[in-house]
Amino acid sequence: MADDAWSLAEAKAKFSEVVERARTQGPQRVTRNGKDAVVVVSVEEWSKRRRPPETLFEFFERSPLRGTDIEIERIRGKGRAVDL
Numbered sequence: 001m002a003d004d005a006w007s008l009a010e011a012k013a014k015f016s017e018v019v020e021r022a023r024t025q026g027p028q029r030v031t032r033n034g035k036d037a038v039v040v041v042s043v044e045e046w047s048k049r050r051r052p053p054e055t056l057f058e059f060f061e062r063s064p065l066r067g068t069d070i071e072i073e074r075i076r077g078k079g080r081a082v083d084l
Helices: 008-013 013-025 042-050 057-062
Strands: 005-007 027-031 035-040
Touching: 005 008, 005 042, 005 057, 008 027, 013 035
Parallel strands: 005 027
Antiparallel strands: 027 035
């Protein structure tokens, strides 16, 4: 077992140790049937890597189409019939 990898059974049995190592030594991988399943990270590490939610304005501002001369033509009409 690598220092940062735990089988699911080991992680269950030693969850407190997994959490403590995640806080002091970095992310801890948990495997299931020999394959990586999840990573346990400290809240500090999670906060560093997690991007804050962006506004709709920020989403459109970072669009690759921003600044292009693309023209979008809207089809005018009555809309479609919907059975309610």
